[in-house]
Amino acid sequence: MDVAQLQASLSTHxxxxxxxxxxxxxxxxxEGVVLRLPRSDRIERIGGLVCGQALMAISDxxxxxxxxxxxxxxxxxxxxxxxxxxxxxxxxxxGLAHTRLLRVxxxxxxxxxxxxxxxxxxxxxxxxxxxxLL
Amino acid sequence: MDVAQLQASLSTHxxxxxxxxxxxxxxxxxEGVVLRLPRSDRIERIGGLVCGQALMAISDxxxxxxxxxxxxxxxxxxxxxxxxxxxxxxxxxxGLAHTRLLRVxxxxxxxxxxxxxxxxxxxxxxxxxxxxLL
Amino acid sequence: MDVAQLQASLSTHxxxxxxxxxxxxxxxxxEGVVLRLPRSDRIERIGGLVCGQALMAISDxxxxxxxxxxxxxxxxxxxxxxxxxxxxxxxxxxGLAHTRLLRVxxxxxxxxxxxxxxxxxxxxxxxxxxxxLL
Amino acid sequence: MDVAQLQASLSTHxxxxxxxxxxxxxxxxxEGVVLRLPRSDRIERIGGLVCGQALMAISDxxxxxxxxxxxxxxxxxxxxxxxxxxxxxxxxxxGLAHTRLLRVxxxxxxxxxxxxxxxxxxxxxxxxxxxxLL
Numbered sequence: 090m091d092v093a094q095l096q097a098s099l100s101t102h103x104x105x106x107x108x109x110x111x112x113x114x115x116x117x118x119x120e121g122v123v124l125r126l127p128r129s130d131r132i133e134r135i136g137g138l139v140c141g142q143a144l145m146a147i148s149d150x151x152x153x154x155x156x157x158x159x160x161x162x163x164x165x166x167x168x169x170x171x172x173x174x175x176x177x178x179x180x181x182x183x184g185l186a187h188t189r190l191l192r193v194x195x196x197x198x199x200x201x202x203x204x205x206x207x208x209x210x211x212x213x214x215x216x217x218x219x220x221x222l223l
Numbered sequence: 224m225d226v227a228q229l230q231a232s233l234s235t236h237x238x239x240x241x242x243x244x245x246x247x248x249x250x251x252x253x254e255g256v257v258l259r260l261p262r263s264d265r266i267e268r269i270g271g272l273v274c275g276q277a278l279m280a281i282s283d284x285x286x287x288x289x290x291x292x293x294x295x296x297x298x299x300x301x302x303x304x305x306x307x308x309x310x311x312x313x314x315x316x317x318g319l320a321h322t323r324l325l326r327v328x329x330x331x332x333x334x335x336x337x338x339x340x341x342x343x344x345x346x347x348x349x350x351x352x353x354x355x356l357l
Numbered sequence: 358m359d360v361a362q363l364q365a366s367l368s369t370h371x372x373x374x375x376x377x378x379x380x381x382x383x384x385x386x387x388e389g390v391v392l393r394l395p396r397s398d399r400i401e402r403i404g405g406l407v408c409g410q411a412l413m414a415i416s417d418x419x420x421x422x423x424x425x426x427x428x429x430x431x432x433x434x435x436x437x438x439x440x441x442x443x444x445x446x447x448x449x450x451x452g453l454a455h456t457r458l459l460r461v462x463x464x465x466x467x468x469x470x471x472x473x474x475x476x477x478x479x480x481x482x483x484x485x486x487x488x489x490l491l
Numbered sequence: 492m493d494v495a496q497l498q499a500s501l502s503t504h505x506x507x508x509x510x511x512x513x514x515x516x517x518x519x520x521x522e523g524v525v526l527r528l529p530r531s532d533r534i535e536r537i538g539g540l541v542c543g544q545a546l547m548a549i550s551d552x553x554x555x556x557x558x559x560x561x562x563x564x565x566x567x568x569x570x571x572x573x574x575x576x577x578x579x580x581x582x583x584x585x586g587l588a589h590t591r592l593l594r595v596x597x598x599x600x601x602x603x604x605x606x607x608x609x610x611x612x613x614x615x616x617x618x619x620x621x622x623x624l625l
Contacts, residue, residue, distance in 0.1 A: 104274040106265045109240060131240045140238040141302045142280035149275050168275040169465065170438055170487055172306040172574045174619050176594040176601050191614060192578040196464055197437065199578050212593060217576050217619055219438055304572055304621055306440045308485050310460040310467050325480060326444040330598055333444050346459060351442050351485055353572055372542040374533045377508060399508045408506040409570045410548035417543050436543045440574040
């Protein structure tokens with residue numbers, strides 16, 4: 090699946106509330122998938138910081154899309170666990186979430202996500218996640 | 224802060240996109256805070272399952288409100304890490320997220336969240352989280 | 358499997374280095390398994406604090422034994438992930454690790470562990486873990 | 492602190508039970524610290540697999556040493572949380588744990604650890620961790 094197909098999958102397989110984040114797929118390769126989270130008042134909490142809820146949501150979404158790309162199609166799967174660390178705030182800029190698949194086994198897949206500021210490239214959040222392949 | 228004050232805080236201190244979940248505070252005591260996540264097509268992904276992104280969002284929100292209640296007012300804080308385990312799908316029912324503060328220190332606070340189906344009380348998700356108190 | 362059988366399993370199925378912790382099984386029921394970690398200079402780091410490495414080791418061991426008890430026998434399994442939060446130091450006392458199975462599915466099992474001081478019952482560490490059943 | 496000084500710190504500041512792992516510091520630079528976990532029957536569970544307890548212990552130890560190197564001396568700190576994912580077994584070979592500091596703030600530090608087989612370089616475990624700087 091290329092960038093356009095993954096972008097289409099975002100509108101088909103994900104909840105409308107997740108689509109509200111207006112994520113765009115900006116890269117997709119064997120290395121992983123990169124999503125852009127556009128800056129918006131809608132995801133900022135008091136003080137202008139992007140809320141952690143949005144960063145966790147983009148992490149989970151990135152992993153799902155990286156697995157779609159890996160398998161060449163959307164397939165049934167579910168998140169087993171997702172662990173996020175918040176290093177510093179994301180303020181006044183878009184976010185870029187780089188998802189890398191660490192291992193895809195028969196029934197489990199492992200990945201990691203790094204979220205950086207799109208403008209200053211500073212690392213704001215890292216996540217690791219395990220998915221069950223159904 | 225009582226239930227009504229925490230509910231008001233939800234509209235003031237949280238991002239509009241988080242408010243879209245239409246969470247309601249249903250309990251607040253020294254034991255912790257209980258949030259209800261109403262069933263909605265907006266948070267269901269393909270198959271009618273509530274998306275994990277919403278469960279993580281309610282976990283983070285529950286912890287923030289439990290700390291507001293503990294301190295008697297909203298105060299500056301940030302999520303350091305949040306780890307979620309997804310035990311089974313939440314389908315065709317509201318969710319109830321029970322947040323319990325495990326320890327509140329000078330600079331760090333620890334909590335855990337259990338999310339259950341509001342109708343069948345089955346455990347669907349557990350999370351643990353660490354917050355920095357600023 | 359009762360307490361004595363689980364204790365015997367500790368000597369058979371676990372690495373000698375883990376056995377060096379001299380854990381004892383003090384309870385085993387449908388509620389879960391309780392392990393005691395005896396105080397020892399061997400697991401104290403500078404300052405007399407029990408090292409986090411020992412607390413993580415007891416968490417993983419507790420989950421494995423709780424699953425043995427659940428299935429009535431040792432069976433092949435592996436840890437998929439384990440997440441520990443360290444709330445406060447464990448000093449100058451034994452530790453008690455309470456493991457509770459949250460869900461045992463066909464291929465995955467979920468559990469949580471609380472470690473308390475044996476003397477003062479204060480909560481020092483919580484962990485959540487996912488196991489793959491092979 | 493160079494490799495020899497970090498190796499000396501391992502004998503001074505860590506619990507004897509952790510020293511039993513006979514870890515050696517093989518690299519130390521601004522990029523991070525690499526520890527070698529030698530193969531030993533002492534850390535193998537039934538089937539010849541290196542036990543997860545040892546992999547978690549090396550992760551925590553690697554982070555502590557990476558922070559020592561960063562600060563140029565051992566300083567008081569404590570693990571706030573450590574999350575490990577186990578991708579595949581480590582069998583019949585040494586392990587190499589690469590620790591990278593992601594962010595060192597005033598009161599918190601964040602790191603990640605990758606453990607690979609020393610012979611085949613396959614990734615067996617990843618961990619992320621948060622430390623409190625005291």
